[in-house]
Amino acid sequence: MPSPRLSSRLPALPAFALCVAVWTAALAVPAQAQTAVPAAARADAKAGPRADAKSDPRAAPQADPKADPLDRLRERLSRQLGAAEAAKGGSNAPTVMRVENPAPGELRLQATPGAPRSPGTARPPAGTGGSQAGAAGGSRAAATREAPHVPWSYLGADGPHTWGALAPAYALCGRGQRQSPIDVVDGLPVDLEAPQFQYKPGFFGVVDNGHTVQVAVARGSAFELGGRRYELDGFHFHLPGEERIDGKGYEMSIHLTHRDAQGRIAVVALLVQEGEENPAVQTVWNHLPLERGEVVQSTIDFDPTTLLPAGRRYYTYMGSLTTPPCTEGVLWIVMQQPVTVSPAQRRVFARLHPMNARPIQPLGGRLIKQSR
Numbered sequence: 001m002p003s004p005r006l007s008s009r010l011p012a013l014p015a016f017a018l019c020v021a022v023w024t025a026a027l028a029v030p031a032q033a034q035t036a037v038p039a040a041a042r043a044d045a046k047a048g049p050r051a052d053a054k055s056d057p058r059a060a061p062q063a064d065p066k067a068d069p070l071d072r073l074r075e076r077l078s079r080q081l082g083a084a085e086a087a088k089g090g091s092n093a094p095t096v097m098r099v100e101n102p103a104p105g106e107l108r109l110q111a112t113p114g115a116p117r118s119p120g121t122a123r124p125p126a127g128t129g130g131s132q133a134g135a136a137g138g139s140r141a142a143a144t145r146e147a148p149h150v151p152w153s154y155l156g157a158d159g160p161h162t163w164g165a166l167a168p169a170y171a172l173c174g175r176g177q178r179q180s181p182i183d184v185v186d187g188l189p190v191d192l193e194a195p196q197f198q199y200k201p202g203f204f205g206v207v208d209n210g211h212t213v214q215v216a217v218a219r220g221s222a223f224e225l226g227g228r229r230y231e232l233d234g235f236h237f238h239l240p241g242e243e244r245i246d247g248k249g250y251e252m253s254i255h256l257t258h259r260d261a262q263g264r265i266a267v268v269a270l271l272v273q274e275g276e277e278n279p280a281v282q283t284v285w286n287h288l289p290l291e292r293g294e295v296v297q298s299t300i301d302f303d304p305t306t307l308l309p310a311g312r313r314y315y316t317y318m319g320s321l322t323t324p325p326c327t328e329g330v331l332w333i334v335m336q337q338p339v340t341v342s343p344a345q346r347r348v349f350a351r352l353h354p355m356n357a358r359p360i361q362p363l364g365g366r367l368i369k370q371s372r
Contacts, residue, residue, distance in 0.1 A: 180319030275340030
């Protein structure tokens with residue numbers, strides 16, 4: 001039997017228990033709030049970057065290792081380059097990024113220590129020569145993953161005559177029947193639909209990738225032809241010009257590489273001859289990196305339209321990329337009217353790449369059409 005003192009406290013026990021429960025609940029609220037934040041952060045991390053993450057390069061998610069390295073380069077530049085409004089209040093100095101290749105088929109950018117950062121958003125280039133685009137009718141990412149990281153060059157033991165034997169993925173370079181570049185001869189003069197160029201100004205990035213000077217452009221530039229829209233990936237240079245017209249060669253050529261929503265590739269080739277200085281090319285030269293493998297990102301706009309000749313007549317045929325893996329099924333649009341560079345501008349590129357043109361490939365009975 002309980003003592004009188006204990007018995008006197010029994011009626012108060014329910015109230016005491018209620019107080020303890022309320023006190024415990026009150027203490028639990030901040031604890032739950034503390035654990036809720038990391039949980040939300042983890043949820044956000046799984047869901048991907050927030051809408052405003054693109055304005056902060058540090059908030060960018062890790063790239064998919066299986067994605068096309070050139071697409072990852074493009075997206076990384078998109079986060080690093082500044083939007084036009086943000087650039088108005090930022091530094092005008094170019095941002096220097098380093099291209100690193102830690103593993104075969106993987107490409108990433110790291111800011112060079114001490115280099116200024118560009119504010120906001122834009123996008124970058126394709127690979128070397130023609131290899132920046134993927135297989136026709138399929139995804140460019142898949143074609144890039146198939147190609148191993150095998151060194152190749154324009155001269156010597158791993159020059160064009162050996163490309164097909166360097167790796168199984170490069171086999172078309174040796175046995176392909178619809179390869180590029182070609183000597184454009186015996187074109188059928190017909191009424192061709194003029195390509196509708198819809199290029200737009202935007203930020204750009206420049207890299208010397210060891211094979212050429214490659215330029216990335218802001219998203220949104222494209223051309224339309226035959227009911228298809230081909231988005232511009234970027235452009236690069238060859239010396240001497242890779243294409244010939246009725247046997248005539250040119251000092252240089254500029255290839256603007258595009259792809260449509262299905263991954264089909266279209267290359268607009270510009271014939272370049274010596275003459276007046278080219279302001280668009282000079283803008284690129286002004287942003288040349290000091291070292292190969294570095295990307296210089298501009299904080300000024302560049303309009304790819306300024307590269308094009310005034311005329312819209314062209315030659316067209318089906319060919320391939322002009323560098324490994326030499327993928328076929330590429331639509332070529334070779335503009336008939338040449339553009340010019342000054343002798344000094346040509347010499348600038350020649351100091352970097354004295355020769356980076358693939359030899360002419362057999363036509364093999366392919367049909368060529370030309371605007372009349």
